[in-house]
Amino acid sequence: MAERETVRITGVHALSALGRGADALLAGVLAGTPAFAPVRRFDTAGRRVTVAATLPEVGTLAEELADTVDRACRAAALDRTHRAGAALFLAAHGGPHALPAPDGGDAGPEVPALAGHLVRRCGLGDRARVYTTACVSASTAVADAATLIGRGDLDRVVVAAGYLVEPDQFALFDAGRALAADGAVRPFSAGRQGLLLGDGVVAVVLESARAAARRGAPTLATVAGWGRAGDAYHPCQPHPQGHGLARAVEAALRRAGLPGTAVGYVNANATGTPYSDVSEAAALVRVFGAAAGRIPVSSTKAVHGHALEASGLLELVVTVLALGHGKLPVNAGWLGPDESCPLDVVTDAPRPAATAHALTLNAAFGGANTALLVGAP
Amino acid sequence: MTAAVLAEARWPEAGDGPPPAVPGFVHSAFAPLVVAVADRCLRARYGSGPLPAGNRTAVVLVSASGDRASAAHVRATVAAGGRVGPLFFFQSVPNSVAGHVAARWGLDGPVVCLSPAGDPRAEGAAEADLLLYDGDAAQALLVLIEQAPDGTPGEATAVLLGEGTRQ
Numbered sequence: 001m002a003e004r005e006t007v008r009i010t011g012v013h014a015l016s017a018l019g020r021g022a023d024a025l026l027a028g029v030l031a032g033t034p035a036f037a038p039v040r041r042f043d044t045a046g047r048r049v050t051v052a053a054t055l056p057e058v059g060t061l062a063e064e065l066a067d068t069v070d071r072a073c074r075a076a077a078l079d080r081t082h083r084a085g086a087a088l089f090l091a092a093h094g095g096p097h098a099l100p101a102p103d104g105g106d107a108g109p110e111v112p113a114l115a116g117h118l119v120r121r122c123g124l125g126d127r128a129r130v131y132t133t134a135c136v137s138a139s140t141a142v143a144d145a146a147t148l149i150g151r152g153d154l155d156r157v158v159v160a161a162g163y164l165v166e167p168d169q170f171a172l173f174d175a176g177r178a179l180a181a182d183g184a185v186r187p188f189s190a191g192r193q194g195l196l197l198g199d200g201v202v203a204v205v206l207e208s209a210r211a212a213a214r215r216g217a218p219t220l221a222t223v224a225g226w227g228r229a230g231d232a233y234h235p236c237q238p239h240p241q242g243h244g245l246a247r248a249v250e251a252a253l254r255r256a257g258l259p260g261t262a263v264g265y266v267n268a269n270a271t272g273t274p275y276s277d278v279s280e281a282a283a284l285v286r287v288f289g290a291a292a293g294r295i296p297v298s299s300t301k302a303v304h305g306h307a308l309e310a311s312g313l314l315e316l317v318v319t320v321l322a323l324g325h326g327k328l329p330v331n332a333g334w335l336g337p338d339e340s341c342p343l344d345v346v347t348d349a350p351r352p353a354a355t356a357h358a359l360t361l362n363a364a365f366g367g368a369n370t371a372l373l374v375g376a377p
Numbered sequence: 378m379t380a381a382v383l384a385e386a387r388w389p390e391a392g393d394g395p396p397p398a399v400p401g402f403v404h405s406a407f408a409p410l411v412v413a414v415a416d417r418c419l420r421a422r423y424g425s426g427p428l429p430a431g432n433r434t435a436v437v438l439v440s441a442s443g444d445r446a447s448a449a450h451v452r453a454t455v456a457a458g459g460r461v462g463p464l465f466f467f468q469s470v471p472n473s474v475a476g477h478v479a480a481r482w483g484l485d486g487p488v489v490c491l492s493p494a495g496d497p498r499a500e501g502a503a504e505a506d507l508l509l510y511d512g513d514a515a516q517a518l519l520v521l522i523e524q525a526p527d528g529t530p531g532e533a534t535a536v537l538l539g540e541g542t543r544q
Contacts (some may be wrong), residue, residue: 046460094440094471094492095448098455112441112492128501132443132490134470142491144504147511168448169469171455176466228487228513230436232383235401235477236467244485365467366436366476368488 004150006377007223008212011076011205012317013068017053017198017303021071025314026321029119029300030350032330036183036196036305041099049179052165053305054196056238060101061092062108064201065162065195066121072203073122074157077217080123082276086205087127089145089152090308091137091161098168124158132309135269135364136228138160138202139312139372143226145206154252155211162201162311169308170197180272185306186333187270187299188277198305202313224357224375225258227251230369238276238363242283245269245361245369249287252359252371260288263295263373264355265328267319269363270299272333280361281341283369298331298346303377312362316372319360323376326353380502380509380538383516386417388533399477403464405446410493410533411438411520415478418518419534426484434539435486435512435514436475438522439501441493443471445524478518486514497521505538515539 013021017035018028028035028357035053044050058064073083092114097107109117115128128146131137138161145157163169173179178193186192212219229251231244238245253260266284270277284292300318307314322328334347354377363369386398388410396406396413415436419426428434447468454461467473468489473492479488487508493500498521505517524531 043458046458094443095445096452098452112494115494128494129504130494132440132471132492133488133490134472136488137490140487143511144507147507151507151510167455168451171461172451172466172469175461175463177463194481228489228508229433230479230488231431231476232479232483232485233476234480235473247485255511256456256488364472364488365470366472366474366488367479368472368476 005152006209007146007149008207008209009204009221009223009320010207010212010217010219011072012220013071013075013203013321014314014317015068015199015201016314017055018304022321025099025317026325029303029318029329030327032302032303032332034332036216041165047174048075049174049181051183052196054165055199060108060163061162061164062114062117066118069118069122069158069160069203072205074207082215083123086124086156086158088115088119088124089129089141089159091131091141091156093163093309094132098166099164117297122215133364133368135308136146136362136368136370137309139362139370140228142223142316142372143228143370146223146226149206149208156207158203158205159313159314160203163308163310164199165197173197185272185302186331186335187268187272187302187331188281188338188343189334189337190346192272192274192277194273195306198307200307200310200314202310202317204313219377220324221377222375223372225252225256225373227371229369233367236365238367239280239341240279242279242286244367245280245283245363248287249359249370252373256373258357262357263359265358266295266297267315267358267360268297268299269361270316271301278340280291281343284343293342294344296328296346296351297343298329300329302332312370315360317326319358319374322376323353323358328350328353356362380505382536383539383541384422384537385419386414386421386535388414388417402468404450405444407444407446407524408468410466411474411522412478414535415418415518415520416464418537419482422537430483430485433486435517436479436484436488437501437504437510437517438471438475438490438520439497440471440522442524448516480539484518
């Protein structure tokens, strides 16, 4: 097999409750102040929990995705020709829109037609895929894009993902008692009660090293490795020992040709849910052994919330920015250690990032797990 | 690389009634249809299963509409100010039934759900191809399902793709 093409990240843009743009996202996760507040976007009367991390004055998901893709392409300095040669991999929830347009007009096309809409609006090539793989949608899209770039099938992929907190998923998570009744997300912490939802509309430009070099593009980071694996355990619960997630991490390391000792930070999936955080900790111990307790770990969902289908891309961008800036974000909401999560959780303040490689992990219903290994440029 | 078709099944075939109910899934025929067609395909290859650990069999579920009946029920209930039942949370994404199939048969490869804009089988086969190329999967169970616009069951196809010969 020919040597695999290196996959570079040359442009990013993100919207979250922390603000618009990469700078706002980085500043927010380093400040570590949770963005959860009472939901004003729709009526939460009768719900057990009434808070989420939402950005005021957002447009429709279609509008925000188009703007985000456009800004990521501009951040990557893609001209019209470069855009026309880019594929679009979109991660979003299927089904009807639950949020009306702010002006009462059309909320825009649903999945999968939304992908074609974005291709036309943003001048991208006509090769598109739409991922509806729940909370690993975006990270699976990145892994697939990296595979296809690595194989030489594609030179450039724009991966976009979007979730804006809306009443249907909010009601479902509330009904499933998945939301934290105390209004805080406390990953890996004693006393954690669950997750909270958050906005995330994100786009990332991935390119082959050759394509990026041809146009003199700056590199923010590399996607050095990736892995996907299933638990084969339960429709909704993760394997208690994190078997699938551990195999995803091992695949990412193997693909990167790196030992576990190369990993200096883990942006964890940890949602603040009692059962699943233990599963993730077990996966890290399974891969890294006793060293798992010495790798800095944080879940920034404690600050920006869980962006569902977009979470993997939002957290990839956080990881890229943290490596680039040299500081590791905090895991907010910490009350104290949980002995079933024996990890080095970054709790009080951002730490210096003395590492060239970081993992960002995601897991979803269906026992779906992904690991993306990010390399500093 | 083009993977071989190791087994293939459809639902309904002649004589099929509605697919059997699946514990934990309510209201919609989406999950029962996925399970019925997946079981039929895997039984043809593996009998009663499950597969031995480490089989790296991916589940690739391809559906443009997804579980339209459940989504419409949730939309109508929430719009009317009502409370949805907790089981709708657990079946709110196609991953759940994919995970049900994976757990039943011990399929420990990746779980991927796609909403195709073009030809569903071509898009699903392309996903299976890249997972096999990458090595995260050794084979892939492709499930293609669409519900009619009114949410009635529709039809589904399951295809097991991998190296080897059809039995």
